[in-house]
Amino acid sequence: MSASFxxxxxxxxxxxxxxxxxxxxxxxxxxxGLGGLGGTLLEMLARMGFGRxxxxxxxxxxxxxxxxxxxxxxxxxxxxxxGRPKAxxxxxxxxxxxxxxxxxxxxxxxxxxxxPDFIQGADIVLDALGDLPTxxxxxxxxxxxxxxxxxAAVAGWTGFITTQLPGDPDAGxxxxxxxxxxxxxxxxxxxxxxxxxxxxxxxxxxxxAVALASGHPPLFHGCLHIxxxxxxxxxxxxxx
Amino acid sequence: MLLEVKCYATLAKFQxxxxxxxxxxxxxxxxxxAFLGIPEAEIKISFANGVIVGPEYELQEGDRVGxxxxxxxx
Numbered sequence: 206m207s208a209s210f211x212x213x214x215x216x217x218x219x220x221x222x223x224x225x226x227x228x229x230x231x232x233x234x235x236x237x238g239l240g241g242l243g244g245t246l247l248e249m250l251a252r253m254g255f256g257r258x259x260x261x262x263x264x265x266x267x268x269x270x271x272x273x274x275x276x277x278x279x280x281x282x283x284x285x286x287x288g289r290p291k292a293x294x295x296x297x298x299x300x301x302x303x304x305x306x307x308x309x310x311x312x313x314x315x316x317x318x319x320x321p322d323f324i325q326g327a328d329i330v331l332d333a334l335g336d337l338p339t340x341x342x343x344x345x346x347x348x349x350x351x352x353x354x355x356x357a358a359v360a361g362w363t364g365f366i367t368t369q370l371p372g373d374p375d376a377g378x379x380x381x382x383x384x385x386x387x388x389x390x391x392x393x394x395x396x397x398x399x400x401x402x403x404x405x406x407x408x409x410x411x412x413x414a415v416a417l418a419s420g421h422p423p424l425f426h427g428c429l430h431i432x433x434x435x436x437x438x439x440x441x442x443x444x445x
Numbered sequence: 446m447l448l449e450v451k452c453y454a455t456l457a458k459f460q461x462x463x464x465x466x467x468x469x470x471x472x473x474x475x476x477x478x479a480f481l482g483i484p485e486a487e488i489k490i491s492f493a494n495g496v497i498v499g500p501e502y503e504l505q506e507g508d509r510v511g512x513x514x515x516x517x518x519x
Contacts, residue, residue: 242519335519360516363454392454393518403519429490431513433453440511442492 213303214254225419230257232418235324237315237343238333239267239291241398242357244280245407246333247295251303253415262307263299266323267291268314278400320346329417331410332356337391344369355413355425357406361396362434364406368413368426402434446472449509452481456514459483468504475500477510489515 214226221229232255236243247265250256256263270290275282281294292310299308315323320343324330330347332354334340340356347354347369357366409425409432416423429442446468452460459481468476474491478500490513491498493505504510 238519240519333519335517337515337517340517358517358519360454360514360518363516365513365516390515391517392514393516395455398518431453431511433451435457438451440492440495442490442495442497442511444497 213305217253221415221419225415225421226254227260228419229254229261229415231261232256232414233261233326233328234263234331234414234418235327235329236263236265236331236333237267237320237323237339238335239265239281239295239310240269240275240333240335241278241400241403242335242359242407242410243267243331243333244282244291244295245404246331246410247299247308248280248302249408249411250414251299251306251308253411254303254305255414255418256307257305258307260307262309264309264311264323264327265292265295266311266313266315267295268312278398278403280404317342317346321350324350324352327352329414330354331414333407333410335393348373353417353423355410355417357410358391358393359398359402359406360392362399362402363392363396363431364402365429365431366406366409366413366425367429368417368423370423370426399434402432405432405434446504446506448477448504448507450477450481451509451511452483453511453513454516456483456487456512459512472504473500474498474502474504474510477504478512481512483512487514488512 234255271282271286281298286294290312292312296310299306330352332343351371354369413425431440446466450461492511493508
């Protein structure tokens with residue numbers, strides 16, 4: 206059963222104004238990654254009403270198929286979707302959550318060469334990738350396209366989020382946190398990634414997407430927020 | 446010197462139990478990192494009192510220091 210506009214979004218108001226809600230509808234979002242961060246993030250984008258058909262859209266990509274080791278945290282990974290492409294499962298899920306969303310998916314590994322095409326026409330780029338070199342490449346592509354990008358990552362109980370806006374200096378937080386041409390293995394390899402932390406950080410990404418799409422000041426720009434669920438600490442770190 | 450130190454994620458194994466450190470006169474962050482036994486290459490971001498600093502940062506009494514490794518999981 207589909208829901209009327211009034212029913213579907215009524216509990217968004219008045220924390221979101223109707224004008225804000227309309228801006229989410231008209232948003233054009235490109236999200237790379239449909240795993241842990243990406244599944245939860247896309248689910249929330251759909252529920253919030255981003256990219257409504259005829260007004261805006263969401264484009265999401267992932268070249269992987271679900272594996273049993275994804276069940277611990279990836280929202281679209283079900284016992285029944287193991288072995289299936291993440292992009293395909295995401296389409297099905299969003300259709301059941303909010304059929305008004307104009308979602309298209311790329312069932313492909315989007316490498317640095319494909320990134321300009323992938324983010325073409327977007328208002329906002331969302332980094333839900335799970336490896337460091339690809340994150341750096343997407344940061345570069347978003348910067349060259351003049352698009353804002355909301356980036357995040359997790360390892361164990363620790364996660365971070367930061368927003369890059371067009372014109373930000375190259376020597377931003379990314380070089381620090383992700384390294385530059387650096388083959389360092391991320392802490393997620395030995396520590397794994399836990400659902401509460403992944404979903405919390407994905408929630409922060411969605412929150413920031415609401416801010417950017419609705420024209421409000423971003424919360425995570427010019428700084429890095431590190432959340433650590435081992436001791437409930439939250440650090441806001443600036444460059445200067 | 447009293448410092449509040451937090452070692453994140455994979456660096457948690459270097460987390461000191463104490464908050465008082467004897468690092469000599471005018472210690473730099475590098476001295477603290479060496480004292481803790483952390484290979485510098487494992488630290489991607491270091492910060493003091495919420496501001497990013499490098500290994501040559503001169504530690505101040507009461508600083509809140511954070512040491513953060515490469516994190517890229519999704």
